[in-house]
Amino acid sequence: MKSQKMSEPIRVTKSFLPPFEEFEERVKKLWDSGHLTNHGTNILELEEGLRQHLQQEHLWAVANGTLALQIAFKALDLQGEVITTPFSYVATVSSLVWEGLTPVFVDINADDFCIDASKIEVAITEDTSAILATHVYGHPCDVKAIEAIAEKHGLKVIYDAAHAFGIEIDGKSILDYGDVSTLSFHATKVFHSAEGGAVVTPHADVSHKMMYLRNFGHNGEEEFWGLGVNAKVSEFHAAMGNCVLPYMNQITRERKRVIERYDAELANLNQAYRFRVGENVSFNYSYYPFLIKSEELLLKLRDAMIAEDIHPRRYFYPSLNKLPYLSKTEMPIAENISKRMLCLPLYTQLTNEEVDKIVRIVKSVLN
Numbered sequence: 048m049k050s051q052k053m054s055e056p057i058r059v060t061k062s063f064l065p066p067f068e069e070f071e072e073r074v075k076k077l078w079d080s081g082h083l084t085n086h087g088t089n090i091l092e093l094e095e096g097l098r099q100h101l102q103q104e105h106l107w108a109v110a111n112g113t114l115a116l117q118i119a120f121k122a123l124d125l126q127g128e129v130i131t132t133p134f135s136y137v138a139t140v141s142s143l144v145w146e147g148l149t150p151v152f153v154d155i156n157a158d159d160f161c162i163d164a165s166k167i168e169v170a171i172t173e174d175t176s177a178i179l180a181t182h183v184y185g186h187p188c189d190v191k192a193i194e195a196i197a198e199k200h201g202l203k204v205i206y207d208a209a210h211a212f213g214i215e216i217d218g219k220s221i222l223d224y225g226d227v228s229t230l231s232f233h234a235t236k237v238f239h240s241a242e243g244g245a246v247v248t249p250h251a252d253v254s255h256k257m258m259y260l261r262n263f264g265h266n267g268e269e270e271f272w273g274l275g276v277n278a279k280v281s282e283f284h285a286a287m288g289n290c291v292l293p294y295m296n297q298i299t300r301e302r303k304r305v306i307e308r309y310d311a312e313l314a315n316l317n318q319a320y321r322f323r324v325g326e327n328v329s330f331n332y333s334y335y336p337f338l339i340k341s342e343e344l345l346l347k348l349r350d351a352m353i354a355e356d357i358h359p360r361r362y363f364y365p366s367l368n369k370l371p372y373l374s375k376t377e378m379p380i381a382e383n384i385s386k387r388m389l390c391l392p393l394y395t396q397l398t399n400e401e402v403d404k405i406v407r408i409v410k411s412v413l414n
Contacts, residue, residue, distance in 0.1 A: 057401055059360040061394040062234040062241075063298050065290035073286035082282060086262075089285035093240070096292050101213065103222050103247050105254035108285070109261050109278040112209050112231025112244035116142040118278060119227040119246055120177075122256045123203045127174035132162040133368040133381040135181040139207050140367045143179065151175070152368045154378045160184065160336075160388075163380075164192035168200075177203040182211040182221060184334045186324055190216070190224040205229065208247075212238045213295070215329040222247045227257075232288060237302070237333045238295060240288030243280055301395035302332035305402055309335055309391065312406040318344060318413040334362070335391045339413070342386040348412045349389060357405060362390040 064070075077083060090108060098106050109115050116138065120129075129143055133152045143150045153166045160183040167178060178197055180188045188206065197204045206224060208214075209231035214221045222228045232243035246257045256273075259265060264275030291298075313321060320338040324330045337359075339345040345361075352359055366385040368378045391405060 054356070057357040057392050057397070057405070059358055059362075059390055059392050060235045061396055062239060063291060063294065063395050065287075065294060069290045070287060073289065074283070077282050077286065084279060084281045086279070087282045087285075089282045089289055090280050093280075093285045093288045093292070096289065097245060100292060100295070101222060101247070102220055105249065105251065106245055106247045107254070107258055107261060108232075108240075108280045108288075109244050109246060110280055110284075111242050112207075112229060112233060113138045113142050114261075114276070114278040115229035115231070115244040115246045116179075116205070116207065117146055118257050118260045118276075119205050119229055120146045120148065121260055121274075122246075122248075122253050123177065123205070123226055125176045125203065127176050128172060129177045129179050130167055130170050130175060131179040132181050132183075133366045133378040134160055134183060134363055134385060135207060135367060136209065136363060137367060137370070139179065139181055140370065140373070144372065148176075149174075150179075150367075150373065152376055152378055152381075154380045155183075155384070157380050157384065159186045160384060161186060161188040162193075164189040164196065167193070167196050171196075171200055171202070175200070175202060177205060179205045179207065181207040181209075182214070184322060184336050185210045185214050185331050186322075187211070187214065187216045187221050187328060190221070194224065203227075209233075209236070209244075210333050211331070212236065212333070213299075213329075213331045216325075217327045218329075223249060226250065227253065232284075237298060237331050238288075239291060240280070240284045243284050243288060298395055299332060302393060304399075305393055305397050306332050306335055308399060308402045309406070312403070313337075313409060316410070316413050319409075332393070335393045336362070337389050337391050337409075338384065339387050339389060344413065345387055345389050348409065351408050351412050352405070355404070355408060357392065357408070359392060360390045361385075361388065364388070 162180045204225040206228040208228040228247045230245040232240040259272040261278035264271040266272045318340045322336045366381040
């Protein structure tokens with residue numbers, strides 16, 4: 048008697064994978080050449096492809112999004128305090144602490160979950176060197192207000208744009224704003240290279256510094272521009288990125304399909320708030336955040352989903368001001384939202400039938 052194949056769990060995300068033979072072809076060339084890292088043909092192709100796709104002249108690939116942040120801090124010579132958001136992935140803040148900088152939290156907006164620009168100025172002290180803001184779920188921060196504050200007080204601006212691949216605001220790339228933007232190409236992201244990231248800047252001098260910072264400071268084989276680390280991307284990861292990049296239109300289209308189906312089916316729930324992006328924003332459909340009326344309901348919904356082998360994620364939880372290695376501060380809006388935010392499954396391979404199954408569970412709990 049044949050055993051029945053168990054259905055796969057539905058996870059919060061699943062990496063898009065290109066046709067295997069396309070990746071295999073690139074790997075075969077690596078096998079033949081033996082050039083596995085140190086700026087081979089794949090990484091050079093990937094960087095140029097990303098510059099063209101994102102319309103950014105000064106872009107350098109790095110090994111992951113956390114290193115991208117650390118290199119940004121070094122390139123801008125940050126010291127002392129950095130104003131930042133408590134509602135982001137832990138790397139936004141842990142990278143600051145790792146580099147000997149002091150995060151100073153400013154609470155978030157309750158509608159778009161980004162740092163509340165109206166509260167930044169009161170947090171500035173003589174020790175403040177920069178503002179580090181996150182484009183949460185791909186929703187742009189109030190970049191114009193942040194720019195005005197930074198210019199007034201002589202501060203640098205870094206955007207954690209890990210969620211913001213390809214996003215534009217009023218027809219302009221979100222990466223055009225700030226002194227440096229950092230990207231993540233982790234396997235969970237809309238565009239990925241399994242592991243990876245990038246740093247982007249409008250400034251040629253900062254670009255040059257980040258270029259050598261990521262490669263031990265090398266200037267050729269026998270000279271050095273200055274201090275650096277090893278943040279290079281392997282040819283295998285770059286090969287994956289090169290295979291994924293041509294499929295971005297398809298990836299965006301399929302993720303949009305899933306989001307539109309969620310939106311249509313969950314439109315009339317009064318126990319949850321569905322995330323909406325401004326009409327002036329070209330979205331990348333990176334996440335489906337679902338803000339639920341209470342933490343009690345969230346936990347009930349999560350448990351009901353897990354019972355059906357569906358795995359949403361509390362993203363982000365906890366609020367970063369609660370990290371054990373930081374001095375305790377109160378961020379009431381971020382703390383409240385982090386307790387009630389649940390990201391529903393979203394990926395290109397998610398079928399309409401699977402979306403409908405998720406919707407049925409959501410309705411059964413929240414109605």
